[in-house]
Amino acid sequence: STFIAWGAATRGGSLLHGRNFDFPGIGVWDAAPTIVFCSPDEGLRYGYVGTAGADVPGVTAFNEAGIVLSAHTRLHRRVRFDGRTILDLGHRIAQHARCLDDAIRIARSAPISSSWGLAVSSGRERRAVVLEAHGSDVAVVEPGTGTPWLTCTNRYRHERTQAEEVL
Secondary structure, eight states: OEEEEEETTSTTEEEEEEEOOOSTTHHHHHHSEEEEEEOOSSSOOEEEEEETTOOOTTTEEEETTSEEEEEEEOOBSOOOSSSBOHHHHHHHHHHHOSSHHHHHHHHHSSOBSSOEEEEEEETTTTEEEEEEEETTEEEEEOOOTTOOEEEEOSSOOSHHHHTTBOO
């Protein structure tokens, strides 16, 4: 699960993006933790947290524009085999998103194969969204008016993406 807070919810109003790394592969990840830094020919410099030998920017990534993303597995009936993987999407958002609107546009620009919840925060904008994706939709969950925090877990929260969720 991920918790993002800013404004009145944090000391000094800065944005904090915290992730609880709580999935079944945790013992494997602990054996050889890595932080990978990427300097592509085009786009932004970015990095991601992983384990030795794993190209996993969709799990937890960050870029020089202050965008941070962390992905959480979801289970949904609408999946496909001809869409982007979460790793492709993680690379693309980390490499090209300068703001939350960019991250939303990138997520919606091509179908996504599987079902995911992506917590995406922007240090510059001091806010966050959750992108709820499955094979035929990307819905955006935003905090309530005046709420300076947002969470992302393994369950869909948007009305559109809750339909056909596998519980």
